[in-house]
Amino acid sequence: MRHVVWLFFVLLAVAIIGIGSAIKLSAIGPEVMKYEKEWVTALLQAGLIAVLGAVTTAVLELFKSGLQQSKDRSKLQLDAHSELRSHYQKVKLIRRSYQATQTLTARDVQALNEVQLALEGLRDDSGLFGRSSAQVRDALSRMERYLNHLANDAASDERTNFQNSKPPDQSFKVFSHAYSMASTAMRLEIAPPSLWARIRFKP
Numbered sequence: 001m002r003h004v005v006w007l008f009f010v011l012l013a014v015a016i017i018g019i020g021s022a023i024k025l026s027a028i029g030p031e032v033m034k035y036e037k038e039w040v041t042a043l044l045q046a047g048l049i050a051v052l053g054a055v056t057t058a059v060l061e062l063f064k065s066g067l068q069q070s071k072d073r074s075k076l077q078l079d080a081h082s083e084l085r086s087h088y089q090k091v092k093l094i095r096r097s098y099q100a101t102q103t104l105t106a107r108d109v110q111a112l113n114e115v116q117l118a119l120e121g122l123r124d125d126s127g128l129f130g131r132s133s134a135q136v137r138d139a140l141s142r143m144e145r146y147l148n149h150l151a152n153d154a155a156s157d158e159r160t161n162f163q164n165s166k167p168p169d170q171s172f173k174v175f176s177h178a179y180s181m182a183s184t185a186m187r188l189e190i191a192p193p194s195l196w197a198r199i200r201f202k203p
Contacts, residue, residue, distance in 0.1 A: 099163040112151035132185040139182035
């Protein structure tokens with residue numbers, strides 16, 4: 001990046017010197033310098049080429065910088081989505097173990113607390129998802145609150161109904177629905193559907 005800045009200033013200096021010299025020479029009488037017209041033309045051309053080079057360099061650097069930022073953002077978005085899916089799967093495995101044993105161990109509670117803290121981190125980084133950030137943040141907040149009650153309040157409805165999969169007690173649906181909302185919003189921001197798909201499947 002530094003060498004590009006130096007190149008830009010060098011080209012700008014050449015442009016200023018070239019155009020400035022051309023203007024100065026054009027103000028001198030024809031008796032002072034032979035081939036004055038040719039010198040002025042050459043200096044003007046050198047100055048204009050330098051200006052064009054400086055502008056091109058600046059535009060290319062901005063384009064490269066924007067492209068790199070877009071790549072970095074996409075990678076962070078993909079990592080966040082993969083992390084969210086991993087956390088959801090971990091909670092589902094704990095739930096299946098709870099359904100089988102009817103016991104939520106201290107290790108399970110610790111794992112749930114770790115997932116809750118991780119979801120807080122993802123929620124704080126929801127700004128990565130641009131237009132979908134509010135939806136992602138809201139869904140992750142609901143997931144985090146659910147796990148907070150589940151892990152830290154043994155008398156909560158979340159803990160009592162964690163293993164139930166049949167109506168009317170389906171408290172886990174709160175968590176799974178929030179996950180689905182967050183995951184869908186993330187995916188749409190990472191890889192938006194094509195215009196044709198939007199038109200075709202528009203309700």
